[in-house]
Structure formats: C-alpha cells, structure tokens
Amino acid sequence: MITVVPDYYKKFQCTADKCLHSCCIGWEIDIDEDTLAFYKTVEGQLGRRLDKNIVTEADGTSHFCLAENDRCPFLNDKNLCDIYTELGQDGFCQICDDHPRFRNFYSDRTEIGLGLCCEAAGKLILSQKEPVQLICTENVGGEFLFEDECDFLDLRDDIFDILQNRTIPVKKRIKNMLDLCDAKLKHRNAAQWAEIFMSLEKLDDVRDVMLEELKNADESSFNLPICEEFETAFEQLAVYFAYRHLADCLDDGRLAQRAAFVALSCKMIYMLCALHYSKNDSITIDDMVEIARMYSSEVEYSDDNMEKLFDILSE
Secondary structure, eight states: OEEEEETTGGGOOOOGGGOSSOTTBSOOOEEOHHHHHHHTTOOHHHHHHHHHSEEEOTTSOEEEOOOGGGBOTTBOTTSOBHHHHHHOGGGSOHHHHHTTEEEEEOSSEEEEEEOTTSHHHHHHHHTOOSOOOEEEEEESSOOOOOHHHHHHHHHHHHHHHHHTOTTSOHHHHHHHHHHHTTOOOOOOOHHHHHHHHHTSOOSOHHHHHHHHHHHTSOGGGOOOOOOHHHHHHHHHHHHHHHHHHGGGHHHHOOHHHHHHHHHHHHHHHHHHHHHHHHHHSOOOHHHHHHHHHHHHHHHTTOHHHHHHHHHHHTO
16 A cells, blocks of 8 residues: 655654643544553553543444543643553554544555644644655555546646646636636635634634624735745645545545635635734734634534535535
8 A cells, every 4th residue: 555645744743732722622532442442451540540531422432531621531731641641652542643644545545644723733834835745655565546546646736736836826826726627616705704604513712703803804905915935835725725625526526616625715714814914914824824723623624514615615
C-alpha cells in the first residue's frame, strides 16, 4: 500500500499543554475495540480509573465519560494526558493517536493530511511559503488504481496547478478551479451566508457571535491587506480543502458540490478575516489560523453540517 502525505506533514508536532483549544475538551472520544481490550488489562490506579470512566452504549460503542466542563477524565490540571504519561503513545486509542489526521483511501494508496481544527496544524499549513507537494512516505505493494481514480488524480493535479499558479490572484484561481470542475457557487451576500451557517448544528457559542457580526457588517468594507503573506495563506487554505474533500467524489459523485464547498470555505474564512480586520485595523496569520480552526471544527467535523451544506450547494 502506498502512503501519501503533504510535504509539511512530518513537521507537525502537538503542542500538548500549550494548546489553547485542547482536543481533549468538548469532544466525546470513542474507544476502538482493540484499545478497549487493552484497557481492561491495565492494573493499579490507572486501571481502576479506566474502568470507572469508560461507558459502553447499547450499540456496543465505548467512549470516555466527559468530566466537568466537558473535559476528558484523563486530562489533568496541567492539561496533560494521564494515559500518555503512564502508558506512552501505545496507550492511546485510535482517535487520540490519529487526531488531527484524516485519511482518504484509494485502491492502492492511503492519503493522509492534517485537519485545520487543530491550531498547531493550522499554523503549520497556513504558514507554508512554498507550493504544497504530495510525497510518498511508503510504497509497499501498490499495484494499480481503478480508471476513475486515475482520472480523478489527473484532474486533481490540474486543480493543484491552478490553485498554486501565483501569477494570478487567489480569488481568480478559485474561480478557474470551479470552471474546471463545472461548478458554481451561487451568489449570496455576507448576511445570507451568515444566516445559512447559523442554521447549522452549533458546537461553540463563539461561532454565532462571529456570524451575527458578519450578518450585520458593512460588506463594502470587506478587504484584507494586499500582501504576499495572506495570498499565500489563502492558497494553502484552498489546497487543503481540495486535498481533504474532493476525493470523496469518487464515492458520491458530487465533484461540483465539493469544488463549490472548497470555494465557499475559502470565502467564509476570507469574510470573517476581513471582518476582524475592519474591527481591529489589523490581522495576523495567527488570527487567520484561529478563524480557520473555528470554521473547521464547526463544519468539517459535523457530518450533519457537511450534508446540509452540500444540499444547499446543489440548489
């Protein structure tokens, strides 16, 4: 099996207790069967804590019982994981070990990436100066791709070339990407898009504060400083969304809607960044990373929200 990753992938490092938005807070963490069986063999105080703080539902799925303020019961007062402290990396369940990674599967390869919902991953992605390249980290037994997969990967190569063509502005590149995919993003103003996103499942109250401000803002003031730093960051953003979401068109046939989702995601993050700039008369890459993190956690990590957006983008 071939393993493919973006060239920045191996630079990722969890910031652990320095993280401002811990993935150990606010998420119900499922435990895979192999790890659950291992946890049942752990002895001593940690074993008793594991037994006390894991619940198995009627459908057979198991997860940690969230503690006060929706914290994982093994996240200590220093914001470090007691399971990792005592058992090391091997003690993690699959979700904890994988996060913030995502995977797309093909007949002869697995493509892995880092999700924007993690602030460390977001900072790494949006700070890249050079165009993204996909690299093969493992090549064992990869023999063939189905014809539709070959066609898609050829198309995606063309999409990456378009999105990383630095001779034209990023907004034009995204329009060219839509044209190539025979896709359109229906015109709606900022208030209309804000209304749509406010109708989605809410995971964080801060989301609606930002969207309410967007809904009532003067859209004519939505401009970011014209500089290479932000052009490059939005290029990286577009490539990230294309790499993560276009591949699933092989399963659902929704290439046009997925291309429109790439464009919409960049548009929403741009408008929220522009709103921040109009309010504060300044914006940094760190500000953009936080806005992208919020967007990602609210949208990409909710299947219901993704489906609702695809339905809207099909209209």
